[in-house]
Amino acid sequence: MAPRIEAKACPTQGHRRHHARDTPGMTSRGLRARGLFLSPKARYHAPCARPAGRRAGPDGDERHTTDDEGIIMASDSDYERQAQAMLERIEQAIETHAPEIEFETEDEILTLEFPDDSRIIVNKQRPLKQIWLAARAGGFHYDYDTATGRWVRAGGHELLADLETFASRQLQKPVRLR
Structure with missing residues (x-):
């Protein structure tokens, strides 16, 4: 079973990111033991799970869409x-x-x-x-x-x-x- 990555406020970027280093078992050494390798940058910021593109509006109507800020x-x-x-x-x-x-x-x-x-x-x-x-x-x-x-x-x-x-x-x- 893969370890769970927790979302925390990012101190350097000002947004919520998934910090591998703050989650037990998610250090680069622990990941290497599982056959996963992280670049130096990825050691600090695992991919952020943000929805891509625009979505249907709150009423479900695809004629109206919302952007990432909910507009x-x-x-x-x-x-x-x-x-x-x-x-x-x-x-x-x-x-x-x-x-x-x-x-x-x-x-x-x-x-x-x-x-x-x-x-x-x-x-x-x-x-x-x-x-x-x-x-x-x-x-x-x-x-x-x-x-x-x-x-x-x-x-x-x-x-x-x-x-x-x-x-x-x-x-x-x-x-x-x-």
């Missing part, structure tokens, strides 16, 4: 409709609240140009059902959460709130888009 994802048609609506909402907000920011839309890519020639790029990523945002602060990926009706990234950060923050930094004055 209920949109179907293909919902994604298209919501992504296009968000890009149009950003354009309208820029026209209304930040006329000094120039913008251009081409092939589902919205480019915001600032007076100092810096840019923020917002674009649809159809295969992943995401909207991506690239700014001086970095690149960010947002999923549409059908439960809340918001575009969010890891940690619950919302697309429009992030865009306001990044645009304010690049314009060097407050920008309101909501």
Whole structure:
């Protein structure tokens, strides 16, 4: 019978991992005696049992899926409709609240140009059902959460709130888009 590997909080990675070294009989010497050999890295982190890919939503409906953080994802048609609506909402907000920011839309890519020639790029990523945002602060990926009706990234950060923050930094004055 194979020894059981316990899941413990990982002190170095900040997530739950299976630590072979913390489980009796799972030292490299004990595994070697059972005919198993571990690389130096694997001695500390046995494979983590995380589900791969996306799964059917909580209602069992495969048209709605959840990601690893439990965000209920949109179907293909919902994604298209919501992504296009968000890009149009950003354009309208820029026209209304930040006329000094120039913008251009081409092939589902919205480019915001600032007076100092810096840019923020917002674009649809159809295969992943995401909207991506690239700014001086970095690149960010947002999923549409059908439960809340918001575009969010890891940690619950919302697309429009992030865009306001990044645009304010690049314009060097407050920008309101909501």
